[in-house]
Amino acid sequence: MSALLEVAGISVTFDGYKAIRNLSFEIGECELRAIIGPNGAGKTTFMDIVTGKTKPDEGRVIWGEMSRNLLKMNEARIAQAGLGRKFQRPTVFEDQSVFDNLLMALKNPRSAFACLFYRPTGADRDRVEELAAEVGLKEELQRTSGELSHGQKQWLEIGMLLAQEPRLMLVDEPAAGMTLAEREHTTDLLVNLAKTRAVVVVEHDMEFVRRLNCRVTVLHEGSVLAEGSLDHVTRDPRVIEVYLGR
Amino acid sequence: MKGSFIARNPSILVFLLCLAAFTLVITLMSHAMGTGLVSTSFVKTLGKTLCLCLVAIAMDLVWGYCGILSLGHFAFFGLGGYMIGMWLMYARTELIVAESLSNAAIPPTDQEVVDAIGTQIFGVVGSSDFPAIWAFAHSLPLQLALVVLVPGLLALVFGWLAFRSRVTGVYLSILTQAMTLALSLYLFQNESGLRGNNGLSGLQNLPGVSASQDWVSLWFLWGSALALGLGYVVCAMVVSGKFGSVIRGIRDDEARVRFLGYSVEGYKLFIFTFTAIIAAIAGALYYPQAGIINPGEVAPIASIYLAVWVAIGGRGRLYGAVIGAALVSLVSTWFTGGMVPSVPLGFYAIDWVDWWLVLLGLSFVLVTLFAPKGIGGLFDLVTARVVPDRHGADYGPDKGSLREEEGRK
Numbered sequence: 078m079s080a081l082l083e084v085a086g087i088s089v090t091f092d093g094y095k096a097i098r099n100l101s102f103e104i105g106e107c108e109l110r111a112i113i114g115p116n117g118a119g120k121t122t123f124m125d126i127v128t129g130k131t132k133p134d135e136g137r138v139i140w141g142e143m144s145r146n147l148l149k150m151n152e153a154r155i156a157q158a159g160l161g162r163k164f165q166r167p168t169v170f171e172d173q174s175v176f177d178n179l180l181m182a183l184k185n186p187r188s189a190f191a192c193l194f195y196r197p198t199g200a201d202r203d204r205v206e207e208l209a210a211e212v213g214l215k216e217e218l219q220r221t222s223g224e225l226s227h228g229q230k231q232w233l234e235i236g237m238l239l240a241q242e243p244r245l246m247l248v249d250e251p252a253a254g255m256t257l258a259e260r261e262h263t264t265d266l267l268v269n270l271a272k273t274r275a276v277v278v279v280e281h282d283m284e285f286v287r288r289l290n291c292r293v294t295v296l297h298e299g300s301v302l303a304e305g306s307l308d309h310v311t312r313d314p315r316v317i318e319v320y321l322g323r
Numbered sequence: 324m325k326g327s328f329i330a331r332n333p334s335i336l337v338f339l340l341c342l343a344a345f346t347l348v349i350t351l352m353s354h355a356m357g358t359g360l361v362s363t364s365f366v367k368t369l370g371k372t373l374c375l376c377l378v379a380i381a382m383d384l385v386w387g388y389c390g391i392l393s394l395g396h397f398a399f400f401g402l403g404g405y406m407i408g409m410w411l412m413y414a415r416t417e418l419i420v421a422e423s424l425s426n427a428a429i430p431p432t433d434q435e436v437v438d439a440i441g442t443q444i445f446g447v448v449g450s451s452d453f454p455a456i457w458a459f460a461h462s463l464p465l466q467l468a469l470v471v472l473v474p475g476l477l478a479l480v481f482g483w484l485a486f487r488s489r490v491t492g493v494y495l496s497i498l499t500q501a502m503t504l505a506l507s508l509y510l511f512q513n514e515s516g517l518r519g520n521n522g523l524s525g526l527q528n529l530p531g532v533s534a535s536q537d538w539v540s541l542w543f544l545w546g547s548a549l550a551l552g553l554g555y556v557v558c559a560m561v562v563s564g565k566f567g568s569v570i571r572g573i574r575d576d577e578a579r580v581r582f583l584g585y586s587v588e589g590y591k592l593f594i595f596t597f598t599a600i601i602a603a604i605a606g607a608l609y610y611p612q613a614g615i616i617n618p619g620e621v622a623p624i625a626s627i628y629l630a631v632w633v634a635i636g637g638r639g640r641l642y643g644a645v646i647g648a649a650l651v652s653l654v655s656t657w658f659t660g661g662m663v664p665s666v667p668l669g670f671y672a673i674d675w676v677d678w679w680l681v682l683l684g685l686s687f688v689l690v691t692l693f694a695p696k697g698i699g700g701l702f703d704l705v706t707a708r709v710v711p712d713r714h715g716a717d718y719g720p721d722k723g724s725l726r727e728e729e730g731r732k
Contacts, residue, residue, distance in 0.1 A: 128582060156584035168579045170572045172718045172725055177568045187584050189593040192566040223718060223730065241584065 079142065081106045081275050082160075082245055087126060087136025088299075096122045097133065097299040104245065109271035111278045111286045111307075114296035115320055120279045123296070124247050128162050129155045141244070157187060161243030165250045167230035171223030175214055175233060178222050179205045182237035204240070212236040228259055235266070245275040252285045264288045283307075295320065328560065335559050338642055339552055346548040354537040366540040367527075367612045368656055372649050373547035374609035375632075377554045379648035380641055381598035381605070382629045387638030388562050389594045390574030390723025392492075394626045395481075395499030396602045398506045399474035401621035403603030404610030405510075406473055408523035409457060410466035411611060414530035416443045417461075447521050454516030470607045471600050478599030479592065486588040486595070491577075492722040500623045510618035522617025526610055543612045550608055551645075554601055558641055561597070570594055575719025631687050636697050639729060643699025650698065655679065695728040 080103040089097045097119045104110055114120055125131040127138060129152040138147040140158060147155055156162075169178050183201060185191070197205075209215045212232040217225065222233055231251070238246055251267065252260045267289060270276055280286050286293060286307060293310050295302045297319050303310040310316050329336055349369055352360035361369075378400050385391050420439040424431045431439070442451040459465035485498055513519035529539060561567065569590055572580045577587050610616045628651075636647020657663060658679035666673040675682075690697055718725040 130578070151586075152578075152581035153584050153586040156582050162582050164579075168576060170568070170575060170579070170719070172571055172575055172730060173568055177565075180565060181568045181572065182583055187586065189566070189586075189590050192569055193561065193564070195565045197565075221730075237583070 079106065080104065080139075081108075081141060082127065083137075083139040084123075084127070085137045085139070087133040087138065089122060089126065089131060089133040095299055097126070100136070100296075100300050102294055102301055102304065104275050104277060106244075106275060107271060107273065108275045109268065109278070109289060109291040110276070111280055111289055111291055111293045112296060113279075113281055113283070113286060113293060113320070114302075115281070117298075118296040119299040120296055121249065122299075124162065124249060124279065127155075127247065128152060128160060153187070156241070156243075159242075159244035160247070161238045161241045161245070162247045163234055163238050163249060163251065165253055167227065167234050169222045169225075169230050169233050169237065171221070173222060174219055175209065175222050175225070176205060176218045178233060179208055179236055179240050182240035184240065184242045208236045208240050211239065227254055228256070231255070239270075243274060245277065246270065248276060248278045250280055250282075251278060252280065252282055260285060261288075283311075328563070332559055332563060334640075334642055335556060338555055338645070342548055342552050342555075346545065349544060350541060353541055355535075355541045363537050363540050366544055368653075370540065370544040370547045370612045371609050372652050373544070373551045374605045374612070375652050376645040376648045377547070377551045377605035377608075378602045378629065379632050379636070379644040380551075380554055380558050381601040382633045383636075383638055383641055383644035384558055384562065384601075385594055385598040386630065386723070387633060387640070387644065388567065388574065389570040389591060390577075390721060391591060391595065392496045392630065392723060393499045393595065393598075394496045394623065394630060395503040396598065397625035397629055398503035398621045399478060399599040399602040400606035400609070401616065401625075402474040402477065402506070403470050403606030404613075404616045404620065405517060405523065406466055406470040406603070407607040408526050408610055408616050409460040409517075410463050411526045411528075411530065412444060412523050413440065413457070413460040414463070415525060415528055416440045418530055419443070445518065448513040448519050450513070456516050467607075470603055474603035475596055475600045478596040482592045482595040486591045489588075500626070503621055503626050504623050507618045507621045507623070510621065520617060520619075522615055522620075523610075524615040526616065527612065527614035529611070540612070543608065547608050547612075550604060554604075555641060555645070558601070562641070566590075575717075575721060575724040577721055579719075631683065634687060634697060635690050637699025637729075638697070639725065640699045642702075643697055646698050651683070655683070658682070695726050 082104045084103070085101050087097055087100050088095065100119070100123065112120055112123070122131060126133050127147065129147065129150060132148065139145070140147050140160070145158065147158075147160075150158065170181070180197060180201065183204060185195065185201070206215065206218070209218055212235055214225075214229060214233060214236065217229065222230065225233060235251075248267065251263050255263060264285065267276055267278060271291075278286075278289060290307075292305065293307050294304045295310050295313075295316050302319065303313045303316050349361060349366060350356060352358055353366050354361075354363050378396065382393070382396055385393050385396065417436070417440055420436055420443060424436065424439065437453070438451065441453050445451055445453075453460075459469060481502055485495060490498060509515050510517055511520050517523065527536065527539065532539065562570070569580060569585055572583075572585075573587055573590060581587050632647040632651050633644045634647070635651055636645065637643030658675045661676055663675040665675060694700060696703065716727060718727075718730060
């Protein structure tokens, strides 16, 4: 399997604190991967580096079959290249309607001039409705997204992520604050999504990761501690010591 | 999302009708029409107010919609005024010089005419040579192009440097203040080539026009109303579509917009430059009505007033900016014109010429604290727009994002 995203030897230091040290791993095309680790293991910093928010001190981040160097691109270009990110706290544009939120995320030319003269086509409207139906917000299209419940905002954000048609989705703690039923729904959705694109889930809820039934990477103090199936890593004595033992 | 543009934004039609009715009524009441119910100087004041409304719309676009608190947009307004003022002054002086030289025994050469104009214009700063920046002052089309190009280019370069470095929030406001202060200080120098602190004057006299000021004031009222109407519609189009969605997204949470794949810097630069050009056009219409422009006009305080107007009118809605600018500037004219009787307190008399600024400052603070939607928010009472209860949370993490009370259902 050829790698879609390759992270090689990255390190980053904040004010003398090494948040990431010599981190390397690969994610393949259409792979579902969970990244787990205790607080401060560098999960969020890793996502910040891959999406261009933070520049590492050293290392490489290589993307796609063209082997493009993501470190040379800004956030917007990386997103255009096909890397989507979902935040832990639901971040939607609360002042705007669900329809506008989805339309903004829809994969279309992103330049200022293209947007200025953009009028939604019938196909775009259909796509927005389709997406809204997929995440269960079909009835809420004209509502202001700020009025939605916490769970609905999470769904809207996932819908926006889908609208971007990314090749790799980075999902930060998707199950946080969800009810048991919503969690199961989320698991199914993520597993389904991973059939057509790569999905990386950052999570610390072990039960949730078990249900995903995928390869797991354990981070600790900014580098990879163990990698493999959940059963494999949970048997690793080092993992037990730093993570499960507590 | 269905229906025509106007149908989706009924406020545009209402605004245009109000503007047309206002212009018609003032026209009928003017001296030029023979009724004389409104003095010519007041027609000019109203025409100038329309220009201030236009620059307020520009401010609303950049601050109310995109969240960039620019405190330098009056610099572009002033620059627009200077650009048109250069032609007005040159062309009119040329006519005067031509008349006085026509009686000479030997017809003057072109160079002699230019020298005479130079002496007339720059005598006041002890010079008679034309600085290089006056190279196009003889031509109206070229100078009109400069009205757009000079402020546009300044905004483009300034914005590019500032946004590329991701300067945001209060730091950007300070930078824009520094820009307008620097421009003002530069223009104050005689060496700037724009007559230092004397500024450009006599701009109310249109060269080659023999009509009285009664008519000229009316023409400018019509021109200003037309520009305001057009500006309103264009700005409404800019903010209503997907572009509007993106810039409102930038206002509330610019990091999120970046992760959607939009180049936030590009959008900010576009809106900054676009609004600078609108401000410049407003300035080019304003100063011929004011008759004079000097560097004091681009002082930092002017741009702060602009933000106050938009805040009092209600940011994030175009008609709010218009109402704020019109109301505050007209009330300001009224108070500072000595037309309001002072309040005798026995031991002290409150003279409104001095105390008006205190009143304005107080109302600004009160509006920000107790009515963040501004005067425009009153319309929500009519349309029964209700703000959802957000338990005090803003609409996004950024400094410029909408506050809970400013939101809409």
